[in-house]
Amino acid sequence: MKRLLIPFVLIFFCNAIFARQNISITAPPSMMDTSITRLAIEDVQRLLKQACDCEVSLNNPDAEVVFVLPDFPEYYSCPPNRFQQAATVPYYPYPAHDFKWTLSQNGNKTSMTLEADCWQGVSFGLYALLQEQLGFRFYHPRESIIPQWEQFPLKAPFTFEGTALFDKKGFHLHTQHPLELTEQLHDGTIENALHDIKEYLDWLVRNGQTYFEFCLLESIDRNAWQHHAKAMTNYGHQRGLIMGIDLSLHMIQQKSFQLYKTAPKSFRGKKKQMIKNLDWLLAGGWDVLNVEFSTAEFVGGNRKKKELLRLHILAWMQENSHAKLMGRKHVVKDEMERLAKEPLVMDSAQKALDKERGILIHTVMFYDMTEPQAPVYENENLRHMFDLLLEEKEVRETWYYPESAYWITFDNSIPMFLLPYLNARLSDIDTCIKYEIPGHITFSSGWEWSYWLFDWSIARWSWQYSRNGENQKRHPLDAVELLFPEERFIYSMQQCLDLQQRMLKDSNLIQWLTAMTVTDELPLGLAQNYMPRPPHFYKDISNNIPLETIEQIRREVLPLLDTFARNSFIIGLGMKINLFPKRYPLIREWMDGVLITGLRAQHRYHTLQFLLDRREAELLKQKFDGSPLLLEAEKVRMDALKIVTERESLYRYPVALLGRKRYSHTAYQYGYLYPVSNLHFWNREERQAEQNKWSPFFMNIWDIAKIVGLKE
Numbered sequence: 165m166k167r168l169l170i171p172f173v174l175i176f177f178c179n180a181i182f183a184r185q186n187i188s189i190t191a192p193p194s195m196m197d198t199s200i201t202r203l204a205i206e207d208v209q210r211l212l213k214q215a216c217d218c219e220v221s222l223n224n225p226d227a228e229v230v231f232v233l234p235d236f237p238e239y240y241s242c243p244p245n246r247f248q249q250a251a252t253v254p255y256y257p258y259p260a261h262d263f264k265w266t267l268s269q270n271g272n273k274t275s276m277t278l279e280a281d282c283w284q285g286v287s288f289g290l291y292a293l294l295q296e297q298l299g300f301r302f303y304h305p306r307e308s309i310i311p312q313w314e315q316f317p318l319k320a321p322f323t324f325e326g327t328a329l330f331d332k333k334g335f336h337l338h339t340q341h342p343l344e345l346t347e348q349l350h351d352g353t354i355e356n357a358l359h360d361i362k363e364y365l366d367w368l369v370r371n372g373q374t375y376f377e378f379c380l381l382e383s384i385d386r387n388a389w390q391h392h393a394k395a396m397t398n399y400g401h402q403r404g405l406i407m408g409i410d411l412s413l414h415m416i417q418q419k420s421f422q423l424y425k426t427a428p429k430s431f432r433g434k435k436k437q438m439i440k441n442l443d444w445l446l447a448g449g450w451d452v453l454n455v456e457f458s459t460a461e462f463v464g465g466n467r468k469k470k471e472l473l474r475l476h477i478l479a480w481m482q483e484n485s486h487a488k489l490m491g492r493k494h495v496v497k498d499e500m501e502r503l504a505k506e507p508l509v510m511d512s513a514q515k516a517l518d519k520e521r522g523i524l525i526h527t528v529m530f531y532d533m534t535e536p537q538a539p540v541y542e543n544e545n546l547r548h549m550f551d552l553l554l555e556e557k558e559v560r561e562t563w564y565y566p567e568s569a570y571w572i573t574f575d576n577s578i579p580m581f582l583l584p585y586l587n588a589r590l591s592d593i594d595t596c597i598k599y600e601i602p603g604h605i606t607f608s609s610g611w612e613w614s615y616w617l618f619d620w621s622i623a624r625w626s627w628q629y630s631r632n633g634e635n636q637k638r639h640p641l642d643a644v645e646l647l648f649p650e651e652r653f654i655y656s657m658q659q660c661l662d663l664q665q666r667m668l669k670d671s672n673l674i675q676w677l678t679a680m681t682v683t684d685e686l687p688l689g690l691a692q693n694y695m696p697r698p699p700h701f702y703k704d705i706s707n708n709i710p711l712e713t714i715e716q717i718r719r720e721v722l723p724l725l726d727t728f729a730r731n732s733f734i735i736g737l738g739m740k741i742n743l744f745p746k747r748y749p750l751i752r753e754w755m756d757g758v759l760i761t762g763l764r765a766q767h768r769y770h771t772l773q774f775l776l777d778r779r780e781a782e783l784l785k786q787k788f789d790g791s792p793l794l795l796e797a798e799k800v801r802m803d804a805l806k807i808v809t810e811r812e813s814l815y816r817y818p819v820a821l822l823g824r825k826r827y828s829h830t831a832y833q834y835g836y837l838y839p840v841s842n843l844h845f846w847n848r849e850e851r852q853a854e855q856n857k858w859s860p861f862f863m864n865i866w867d868i869a870k871i872v873g874l875k876e
Contacts, residue, residue: 184218185274185316188227192235195286199402201233204287204369211294214310229316232277233286242282247331247602253560254520255602256452256488258331258374258406263289267322274316284374284404291370292326296629296636301647304616305367306816309647325630326372329593332563332603333626334368334375335619336410336454340418341571342828342836343610344817350384350829352392362399369403371623375605376400377408377454380421383829390448397449408452408490409445413438413473415456417872418831423455423477431469435476442477446485453481454490454524471508471518478520492524492565493556495541497548524565524605525553529574529695530669532588533566534595537672539696554599563603564596568618571609573679574695577839578846579613580677580764581757583661584669586621586640593625610836612815612822614757617643647750653739660735660758667728672696676721676772677764679845682868685860703858706775711783714776725769732762749814756807763804767846770797774853794850801846808840831870839865 189209195201205222212220221227242259259282268275276293280286294300297318299311339346345364348357368376400407411421424437445453455477457470474491481489510518526549531538533550540546556562568585569575575582589606596604606622608615621643629636644657668674675696683692685703698721700709705717736758741751774793781788812819815837820826822835839845848863861868870876 184216184314185228186219186221186224187212187216187229187231187316188221188224189231189233190225191222191233194236194238194240195233195283198283200283200404201286203403204290205233207366207370208290208294211300211310215298215300216313216316228272229274230276231290232275234278234280236283242284245328245331250600251561251602253558255561256332256406256522259284261285261288261328261374263292263326265289265293265322265324267318267320269320274318274320276318287369287404288372289326292372292627292629293324295370295624297324297631302367302370303620303643303647304611304816305364321632323630323632327628327630328372328626329597329628330602330604330626332375332406332605333623334373334377334405335606335608335623336408336565337378338571338607338609339379340381340420340830341609342830342832342834343571344612344822345378347821347829349378349396350381350389352388352395357392358395358399361396365400365403365405368405368623371620372627373623374404375406375408375452375603377410377452377605379410381419381829382421383419384421386444390444393448393450397451401449406451407449408454409450410454410456411445412456412458413470415458419829419870420456431472434473438473438477439480442480443484446487450487452488452490454492457491458494467507471510474521475514475517478517482517482520488522488561489520490522490524490563492526493549493552494526495528495543495546495549497543519560522561522563522603523556524563524603525549525556526565526607527592528567529570530582530585530588532591532595533564534591535588537669539672539675540694542693550595553596553601557599557601561603562601563605564592564601565605565607566592567607567609568622569609569615570695571836573681573839573845576610576613576615576836577844578677578679578764579757579837579840580761581614581754582664582668582674582761583640583657584665585618586661587665589618589622590625590638590640593622612837613811613840614753617754648747653751656735656739657754660732663728663731663735664761667724671724673721673724673728673765676725676768679849682860682864682866685858701858702775702852705772706779706853706856706858709779711780714780714783717772717776722769722773725765725772729762729766729769732758732765736762753811753814756811760804760807763800763807764846767797767800767804767849770794770800771849771853778853790853794854797846797850801843801850804846805843808843812837812841831867833867834865 189205191205195205209220209222244257245260248255248257261280261282261284263278263280263285266277266279268277278286278289280289291302295302299313299317301309303309337343337345337349339349345360348354348360352358365376397407411423414422414424423441424434428434428437457474478489481487527533527546528540531540531546533546533553536545538545553562553564566589568589571577593604604626606619608619611619624643625638640661641654641657645654648654668677675698678695678697680702681694683694684697700713736755739751739755741748741755770793774790774797777793778788778790812823815822823837823841825834825838827833844865851863852858
């Protein structure tokens, strides 16, 4: 009998320890009567059920774990947040949304009490607790990690606070490019269009974001789209989001929606057309209009007339709408703009009205706004944008507006996985916090090939979380660490980040890895360097450089390409996927990104060596056979294509949408990853070298006239 008693006691004891605890959310009527909190509570209830495989009820005082939410009195008015309170310029309001959790225990009962000043704080507090403390990971709109636990993992003493580092924080989807949601946002008749959009808006809220925006295109069906717009904005407002839309005054490139067409010859005609379009747009429920006032990049135009039109829009919006007018400032310096005329000299009334608009200060690619070297858009660096940020914040509401990816050959279309984006974005966030910039809106252009990691990291960095009074540290790889706390894997990713930062950015090796575009290969005087470019055109390397330059490139560039490629392979292959079977897909995605970036360097090594050897043979009047080098380049491309094929089978959205030719509302009749599907730019470089052809239209896949706006 005694022998039977011991196992029985152990079984009873183990069952008592691992018995699943029921959870209840105490949700007063004020929480369920408001969509912002009701939708969050219902979503969190579903998520918790998946994690604990237990009952997750509402308002059950007998549950072992109780989430106690605040109860706002009838007709409660949310207080302004500290950003609005500190503002000395006209400011678009958003409620206070900081929060604090406190855990208390009474015997076997655990109470989690949430303090917040508004419904948005309750929503963000619920999701942040799940992601930052309970093991949930909302890293992609279509994928999340749901933990599995038998017992509620938090114990007293425990407090958890979230402090918003920005008031306006969110993402601009650059749907002038054929991205994951471009078609759904422009056509509500597409299957699951609204579902896909809601899925993304849910991701924003789960990650504590307050703002959504996308580029509206001229190719919409205006009669049908207005109903679709209302459905989008209604859902965004139900979730507590500010809903913005990007359009143009009269931008002709890339099908941007225009407030007026070319037909009106007079100011009166332009104003009439603008107001008609503004009235139609704002009926869709948009909160922010981000209006581009340039005709095209590098084209300044008649600034005086544009500023008069902008003042007219501001005056009309003050009387007819609660929406905010914003506008962005590009990285192109004023003195570099073509056809630019003198700006308007404003009187005091015009200056006061002009302060009502806000501004987004834009920077590009993986450069931050204070580093000394950022060779993009014909700039030495982007410090002029930093200076403008500090200047404008004293005049008007100012948001920072950096990129987390760059389509059209810099990375996604090559493709490369560029971890220095993490360093740059965190550095800029810290700079914005230091100088009290109230808004941070990220310019996003695609999530595959691990670019979701950058958006997710940025979203989390827009908050300062603290546990038991100690701030959680923010560092470039903290999102990676959140997914994989294993030291060996973190070490591999840190190695890769350090390698890329040191070689691609600090040594500017990236200038040799980007692909040439039409604007680079135009005749001298017309070419524009949007991206980092080598000091010599490939056409000149192939046909014009002297022997000493050949030797210099061999000595200074080829070893760097080879070293970077070899080290990338060592790091990528050393990630040891077999050690992390549960997270295989994510590690495989990062591994593939690291490897294909190394292959990109290796491919350039062979094509560049081919050009150098052929030019040397020409100068020395020697016979040249470069076929072995091109065969090596082709072999590298085939190895890379194997990675592409595997990645395509794992894309989160249909490969037909992302990586194939198809109809698009944009000026590009294919998905944004179509150039990746066959590594078009890699193959083009081999053929350019082989045939010594350097026309911008050689193997061109773009409809240039449509992109620049010369035809519909």
